[in-house]
Amino acid sequence: MAAFEAFLDDGGIVEVDDDMPAEYRQAVFAFIEMHANSELMGGLTERDWIPRTPGLRHKMSVLAKTQDEIGHGHLLYMVAADMQIKTREEMLEDLFAGKSRFHNVFHYQAVTWGDQVAIAFLVDAAALASQQAVFKNCSYGPYRRILKRIISEEGFHMRLGEDRMMRIAQGTDTQKEIFQGALDRWFWPALQLFGPDSKPDDVLLRWHIKSERNEVLRDKWVQKFVPMLQSYGFTVPAPDLSYDEEAGKWDVGPIDWEPLKRTLAQGGPDSARRINEAKDNWERTRWVRDAMDRAAAVPA
Amino acid sequence: MTVDVTPAVREFLLAIADDKHLMGQQHAEWIGVTPFLEEDLAFCSIGQDELGHAALLYELLAGDDDAAIDSLAYDRGADEYRSCHLVELATDDWTVAFARHWLFDTADQHRWTLVSQSTVPELRDVAARVEREERFHRMHADNMLDVLLADATARDRFVTAVAALAPLTQGLFEPVPGEAEAVATGVAAGPFAAEWDAFVETIEARIGAVDWGSAPSQAQRTQRSNDWQALMARMREVIDLDLSATW
Ligand SMILES: [Fe+2]
Ligand SMILES: [Fe+2]
Numbered sequence: 001m002a003a004f005e006a007f008l009d010d011g012g013i014v015e016v017d018d019d020m021p022a023e024y025r026q027a028v029f030a031f032i033e034m035h036a037n038s039e040l041m042g043g044l045t046e047r048d049w050i051p052r053t054p055g056l057r058h059k060m061s062v063l064a065k066t067q068d069e070i071g072h073g074h075l076l077y078m079v080a081a082d083m084q085i086k087t088r089e090e091m092l093e094d095l096f097a098g099k100s101r102f103h104n105v106f107h108y109q110a111v112t113w114g115d116q117v118a119i120a121f122l123v124d125a126a127a128l129a130s131q132q133a134v135f136k137n138c139s140y141g142p143y144r145r146i147l148k149r150i151i152s153e154e155g156f157h158m159r160l161g162e163d164r165m166m167r168i169a170q171g172t173d174t175q176k177e178i179f180q181g182a183l184d185r186w187f188w189p190a191l192q193l194f195g196p197d198s199k200p201d202d203v204l205l206r207w208h209i210k211s212e213r214n215e216v217l218r219d220k221w222v223q224k225f226v227p228m229l230q231s232y233g234f235t236v237p238a239p240d241l242s243y244d245e246e247a248g249k250w251d252v253g254p255i256d257w258e259p260l261k262r263t264l265a266q267g268g269p270d271s272a273r274r275i276n277e278a279k280d281n282w283e284r285t286r287w288v289r290d291a292m293d294r295a296a297a298v299p300a
Numbered sequence: 301m302t303v304d305v306t307p308a309v310r311e312f313l314l315a316i317a318d319d320k321h322l323m324g325q326q327h328a329e330w331i332g333v334t335p336f337l338e339e340d341l342a343f344c345s346i347g348q349d350e351l352g353h354a355a356l357l358y359e360l361l362a363g364d365d366d367a368a369i370d371s372l373a374y375d376r377g378a379d380e381y382r383s384c385h386l387v388e389l390a391t392d393d394w395t396v397a398f399a400r401h402w403l404f405d406t407a408d409q410h411r412w413t414l415v416s417q418s419t420v421p422e423l424r425d426v427a428a429r430v431e432r433e434e435r436f437h438r439m440h441a442d443n444m445l446d447v448l449l450a451d452a453t454a455r456d457r458f459v460t461a462v463a464a465l466a467p468l469t470q471g472l473f474e475p476v477p478g479e480a481e482a483v484a485t486g487v488a489a490g491p492f493a494a495e496w497d498a499f500v501e502t503i504e505a506r507i508g509a510v511d512w513g514s515a516p517s518q519a520q521r522t523q524r525s526n527d528w529q530a531l532m533a534r535m536r537e538v539i540d541l542d543l544s545a546t547w
Contacts, residue, residue, distance in 0.1 A: 044332045044342075051328050054547040056321070056355050056373045057366055059328065060348050066331050067344040075338045113538045113547070124330055173541040250324040278332075285335035287396055290337075291454035295447045 007225075008208050016082050027203055028140045029083045033091055034101045036076035041106035042123075042277060043069040049116040061229045065120065065160060067154045075149070079142045089283070096279035098266045103127070104259070106188045107268025114182030117168065120161030122183075122190040122225065128154040129217050130194065137211035169232035177234070183229065184237045191252070192260045194218035219249075226250040303360045303422050305441055308478030309487050311362060313423070315382040315476045315521055317357035321373055323388035323404055324350030328396065334394055342440050346401065349421060350432045357425045365543035367546075370502060378524045382476050385516045385525040386468040399461035402441040403469050406502055409462035411433060445506065459507055469514035473499070476521050 001021055014020050014028075031239025053059035060252045086094070092102045105123050110116050118289045133152050138144040168175045198205060200212040205213065226236050227250065262268055266275065305313070327347030334340045355369055362368040386404065391397055412434065416427045448454040473493045482488045504510055517523065538547065 030358070040332070040337075047332045050331065051534055052537045054365060054545075055370050056351055056364060056368070058547065059325075060355070063328055063331070063344055063348045063351070067341055067348070069535070070337060070340050070344065075336050075339065077337070113541070164547065171541050171547075172545050175545050178541070260318060281333045285333075286455065287447075288335035288339075288394070289454060291451035292447050294451055298450075 005206065008139045010237065013144070015141045020135070020148055023203070024207055025083060026085065027207065028143065028209060029080055029085045031204065032076055032140075032143055034085070034103075036073050036080055036091065037095050037100055037102035038127075039069050039073035039076060040108060040179070041074065041102045041274065041278075042119075042127075044274060045106045045108075045110055046116060046119065048059060049113060052113065053116075054113070059128065062116075062141055063079055065157050068157065072150050075146050079146055082084065092282065096275060096282050098271075098275050099170040101264060103270065104263040105191055105193055107190055107263035107266075107271040107274065108185070109270035109273070112178050112182060112183070113176035114168070115186060117161060117164045117179060118182035118186040118190075119166045122161075122186055122195065124154055124157040124226070125223055126190050126193040128158055129221055133212040134210055137208050139208035141273075151257070160216075165232065170232070174182055180234055183234055187237050188256075191218060191221065192233055192255070194221065195260070196255075196257055222250055222252055226252070301359070301422060302363050303420055305361075305420065306479040306485075309485065310455065311382060311476045311478035312482040312487065313357055313361060314426075315370075315384075315479075317354045317361075318381050318383035319408075319454070320350050320406075321354035322365075322432055322531070323486050324348070324352075325387075325531070326387060326391075327401070328345070328355055330394065330397055334402070339377070339444075343397075346437050346440065349437065353426075353430050353433075356429070360422055360426065361408060367464075375450075377428065378528060379522050382521040383524075384468070384471040384521060385518055386465065386472050389465075389468060390527040390531065393461070395457050395461040396464065398441075398444065399458060399465055400406050401437070403465060403503070405434060405437045405441055405442065405459050406474070407495075408470070409438065410499055411492055413420055413530060414482065414488045414490055423487065428466055433474065445461050449465055449507065462503075462507060462510060464466060466510050469516035470496075470517055471518050472490045474515065474518050475523060 001023075004021055004024065008014075014024070029095050044060075044067050045187070046069070050059065050062055050066060053062045079090060080086070080091065081088045096100070105126075107121070110119060128151065131147055131154065135144060135147040135151055138147065140252070165179065168179045194217050195212065195214045196209075197215040202213075204210045229236055236252070237250040238253075242253070243249070244251060259268070263271065266272075324347045327343050327350060330343040330347070331340055334343055354373070357374045358369045362372045368468075385399065389400070392402070410429045412430055415423050416431070418424050419428070420511075445458075446456045473496050475492055479488070479491055483491055500510070500512070516525070
């Protein structure tokens with residue numbers, strides 16, 4: 001392991017067929033699997049509102065975004081499956097059985113159209129920041145290459161969210177009220193997406209999967225979004241929010257990590273519905289996959 | 301860019317546009333819940349194309365402005381839409397959704413062929429652009445069909461879904477009154493219904509004889525189906541929150 005870690009510290013890149021310690025393989029796999037699950041579950045969170053998108057061309061761009069997310073999931077499942085720990089089928093079965101993790105934010109329901117916009121704006125920005133930090137110095141080559149594409153598309157999602165947020169900010173009182181409601185629901189989950197402060201012995205940092213500590217990324221997000229939301233006339237739902245003149249920094253006050261922990265145990269506000277619906281649907285369409293498997297088994 | 305057409309020809313174009321719009325709307329329901337990820341992506345992409353084709357046609361009638369296009373897409377009274385009942389039908393069964401995609405896109409090819417040599421140059425351009433994308437829709441349906449039809453269980457399910465949709469499929473070929481004028485002025489090469497036999501031949505060559513049943517009562521596409529109201533309410537849910545809002 002020491003030699004392997006020295007190799008990583010030297011900027012070494014691991015490819016799928018290279019020798020690697022089992023712990024490294026497992027940690028990278030788990031990280032990519034969770035990322036893949038999150039892309040898929042994110043798509044499912046957004047799909048609730050797609051048919052209700054106000055506007056024909058608007059609906060096309062929202063569909064394109066969600067297609068990207070499912071596409072990211074698709075690519076990531078392939079990269080994860082190549083590591084030969086689980087097949088894609090097994091990963092999906094585990095996900096729908098409630099055995100796998102996915103990002104905290106997708107354990108919540110989008111209850112208004114404002115939530116749909118808040119997700120594209122706040123959550124995609126948080127996810128993008130995390131992914132950029134992974135991409136920067138990622139020691140696992142196949143993941144790093146996929147991230148490059150994902151990041152370019154996520155940047156487009158964030159801008160789409162920002163455009164829509166700006167239209168709302170310049171819009172009617174009803175629109176502003178709806179978006180404020182969405183902010184009240186999504187600000188904290190989006191902030192918690194970065195996770196609690198990184199532990200000093202975090203192997204993901206040591207093995208150059210992550211390049212930045214959670215608290216650093218979270219703070220950058222706070223410094224960007226708090227003033228931005230305020231400048232558009234929205235209220236940041238943090239009762240203890242304060243500004244340190246000297247440091248020129250915003251502080252959102254103490255963070256309650258209990259909601260995040262509940263989502264990790266599949267006990268978030270919408271976890272059960274989300275997983276059960278996905279599972280029901282997976283079972284209902286099993287016959288199609290079976291037919292495909294049988295077709296593939298027949299020699300051409 | 302708008303075209304200068306008579307009210308009758310406008311109705312004819314609206315029938316094509318409304319079918320496309322609602323077909324895209326229905327496909328948009330399927331992202332993330334088809335049998336596998338590649339199919340999610342395909343449905344999502346096809347849905348976007350259908351909405352895009354509708355937007356191109358609405359644009360010919362209303363001009364290239366989101367608000368004008370949306371007003372045509374969402375603000376008409378129920379009796380002013382010219383969609384057929386097949387695309388209004390609600391379903392939570394992917395087999396039905398896929399069968400409808402195949403039936404619709406097979407029929408659609410015939411319809412666009414009719415306007416590919418139109419006397420309206422802008423419509424010719426739209427037809428050419430649509431066909432470039434539709435080719436992939438048909439290819440997608442075909443590849444999936446190869447799999448489903450090769451498997452006894454799957455074939456059974458699929459043929460049952462087609463049988464359930466067969467009567468409504470006839471409504472796809474029902475003209476609006478303006479079609480006669482569209483044909484007389486060369487906007488379309490012939491009536492859509494004249495393509496029915498060729499359409500049936502394509503379908504039956506693939507899955508065998510179909511009992512097409514009796515066509516739905518659409519009153520020349522002026523009458524909406526039972527599923528219409530819920531469909532429109534869903535499409536307008538956000539719009540109706542505040543009619544003066546731009547989202
Ligand atoms: Fe994504
Ligand atoms: Fe995204």
